[in-house]
Amino acid sequence: MKHASGPNQIKTDTLPARTSIGTGQLALNDADYDERATMRAWENFLADEPKCARDPVHVRSLIHESWYRSATGGINAQSIEAPLSSDRDEIEYLTRTNAELLSAAQRSFASLGQLLDGTGAMLVLADSDGVLIDAIGDKKTLHDGMDIHLGIGGKWNEDAVGTNGIGTALWTGKPIFVHAAEHFCAGIKSWTCAGAPIRDPLDGKIIGVVDLSGYSPIFRPHNTALVAATARQIEKALAEQQQEQRTRLLEAFISSAPSYRSKDGLVIMDHRGRAIFCNNVPDGETTEMRDGPMEPGRGRWLMNLPPSGSEDELAKALPPHLRSCHITPLKLDGNLRGAALVFPSGPAISTVAVIDREVNRHLQAATTKIVGESEELLAAVDIASRVARSSGVTSLLIEGETGVGKELFARLVHAGSRRTSNDPFIAINCGAITKELFGSELFGHVAGAFTGASREGKPGVFELANGGVLSLDEIGELPLEIQPFLLRILEERVVHRIGDARGRPVDVRLIASTNRDLKQEVAAGRFRSDLYYRIGAVSIHVPPLRDRGEDVLLLTEHFNRQIAAAAGEDPLEFSHDALDALLAYRWPGNVRELKNLIERLHVLARGRNVGLRDLPKEITTPVPERTNMPADRPTTGTEQLGSTLVDAERQAMKNALAAEGGNLSRVARRLGISRPTLYRKLDQYGIRRGFV
Incomplete structure (x- = not known):
């Protein structure tokens, strides 16, 4: 077998020996695991990665997709271990920030730990970044695991070590197993692992992974079921913890607010600023919640709680659309663990409600999420607001470079055009869909419409967005052959699933966004002119960050305070030189790049004061202009x-x-x-x- 040269070149004599387990034990998803075939598939993939990306090698699709992410993400297939942080302060920080998850997992880990001794298996717990925070099980396996940094502090997301049970479970959001040669890195191909994500019962976000690992002979098909069951037990323990905290916070509020009246609106937030209880909440954008058996508003994020916990700091941190309420800090055992929002049932509420109804409460709240004061930005916000209020405009084109915040404008239009609180907002990125799947994703399909079609059929995004807004990002990536069908739906307001002659009426407001010049795409024959004029009757240009002047400073302050509050830290202080450099930089990645920079500075800055030395070189060192054009050639x-x-x-x-x-x-x-x-x-x- 010949190998392509490069960082992923592997010699076959360095690969781990084949496991002694028979392939009959490994049947799953209608395909038997064959180690030699899997190893050949891996070698072929590394030898011709572009070809194998187009023509999947003979492994499970889940594994092939993960291999491709690993290769294109720069993972070195020769790696023998995961990154490891052994710094005591970092480990203590991990333990502190994941205290609730560790506590919820304690009972399950204690009971399983006794059963794993001598089995050759270990059970590990990772946080939402794939960093291990606990490990139990067979002593020898725990010891051997440190050879590949499968221990506390090891980082096992796909961006760090490629295909593996922890990282791939985080990526897919589902219980999965990765066996032996299916790993991407050569150094861990003698291991097998099964991981299952753990979700926060309050808002459904993935907060960790539980994983069963060991040398390949421990593999059993039911390993995945075991970790999935363990994850559910941990989630159940988390739910019990949250219920206990909810009760204690309610008791703390009752004891600290004797003037509270039963007619007043009340929202209790946990320490992360999420609503965990709501009662008599007034109508409007303030919270969009109602009391009831299921409490539909629970889990919704409302604000960041400042670490100090004083009423003054809490009041300052309130978003504009919540300024009409009174906020009270709630402490448990001397520590700030939540806050209460009280909406008095009196003239103040009715006055605010009248004002809000006149300017559309939903729209007001969405507008506050767009930070900036430049004329071009405010003009774009004004157009979006008018479109949102209009019932006659059924489609909108949002143009702007990548990272300028086009989705915020799409959500603004959705917020202002909502008729009920349940109107859907469906967003799909056309640049992330393969050409073969466009039709199925947009229009849906009936059972058996094509090879690989769902047995039950599947609705497309137009049906899912019925009654609300469909946001098509990067619409310039839409294949030319699909464009006539999209035009037909917009004109007839009827969608036909693939393989179905029956039409389904849809009432959808389409918001298309693009970072391309669609006029040039039309001129080049890559985009239909009739579709362009149909979606672009009303358009918004979102200005790039470099054209927004001192909005850079406003956004820097906004992200700085937001990130600091989420981490429970004080905001960073920027020197004048650093701010001048941020103003002078061209920001090719726009607002998204600025936010990523502030997040990076909160992690990597040498102290709380940010100077020029803390900024990346591309910001502090101007890019020289190119002067290699022939002098005798005139240019327009x-x-x-x-x-x-x-x-x-x-x-x-x-x-x-x-x-x-x-x-x-x-x-x-x-x-x-x-x-x-x-x-x-x-x-x-x-x-x-x-x-x-």
Whole structure:
């Protein structure tokens, strides 16, 4: 077997020996595991990664997709271990921030730990980033696990170590197993693991993973069922903890608020600013909640609670749409563990309600999420607000560079056009869908419509968005052959599932967004002119961050305080030189890039004071202008502008690749673009992933 040269080249004599387990024990998903075949598939994948991305190798689709993410994300297939943090302060911080998860898992881990001794298996608990925070089980396996850093402090998400039970369960959000040669990195191919995500019972977000690992002979098909059952037990314990905290916070509120009247509206928040109890909440955008047996408002995030817990600081932290209420800190055992929002039942509430009804309460709240004061931005907000109030506009085109916040404008239109609290908002990224699946995703299909179709059939996004808003991001990526069908739905307001002659009426407001110049796409024959004029009758241009002047400083302050409050820390302090550098930078990734930078500074800054030395080089070192154009060739103003923008984008991508060591997942996040868009741009500019 020949191998392609590069960082992923592996010698076959370094691969782990084949397991002695018979393949008959490994049947799952109608395919027997065959280690030799899996190993050959892995070698073929590394030898010709682009071809194997187009033509999947003979492994489970879940594994093939994860291999592709690992390879394109810059994971080195020669790796023998995961990254490990052994710093005591970091471990203590992990333990402190995951105290609730550790407490909820304690009972399950204690009972299973006794049963695993001598079995060759270990049970580990990871947080939402895939970092291990607890491990129990067979002593020898625990010891051997440290050879690959499968211990507390080891980082096992896919971005760190490729395909594995913990990271792939985090990515898919489902219980999965990864057996032996199915791992991406050679150093862990002698192990088998089964992981299951743990979700917060309050809001459904993934907060961790429980995983059963050991050398490959421990593999059994029911390992996945075991970890899934353990995850459910942990979730049940979390729910009990949350119920206990809810009761204690209610008791704390009752004892601290003797003037509270039963007619007043009340919302109790936990320490993360999520609603855990609501009663008599007034109508309107203030909270969109009602009291009732199921308490539909529970779990909704309302605000960040400042660490100090004083009433003054809490009042300052209130979002504008909650300023009409009174907030009270709630402490348990001397620590701030929540807050109560009280909406007095009197003239103050009725006055606020009248004002809110006149300007549309939903719209007001959505508008406050768009931070900025520049004229171009406020003009875009004004157009979006008018479109939201209009019943005659059924489609809207939002144009702007990647990362400018186009989805916020789409949600603003949705908020202002809502008729009921249940009107759906469905968002789909056209750049993240394969060409073969476009029709099925947009229009749905009936049972057996094509190979691989769902047995029960499937509704498309138009049906799912019926009565609300459908947001099609990166609509410029829509294949030409699909565009006539989209146009027909917009004109007839009827959708036909693939394989079905019956039409289904839909009432959908379409919001299309793009970072391309659709007029140029029409001129080039890549986008239909009739569809362009249909969706672009009303359009909004969201300005890039570099054209918004001092909005950069407003957004820096906004993200700084938001991130600090979420982490329970004081905001960073920026020097004048640092702020000047942020103002002068061109921000190719726009608002998303700025937010990512502030998050990075909260982690990596040397102290609470941020200076020039803490900023990335691409911000503090201006990119020199290119002067290699022949002097005797005259250029038009349009050519110069196009060349400047293209050169700036190409250089920004090279800078990001160098800063992130070629890791495409992190490069995409840094630039604020999707990975499919990044791949297309790399091909467009002829940039190799290995560029440093």
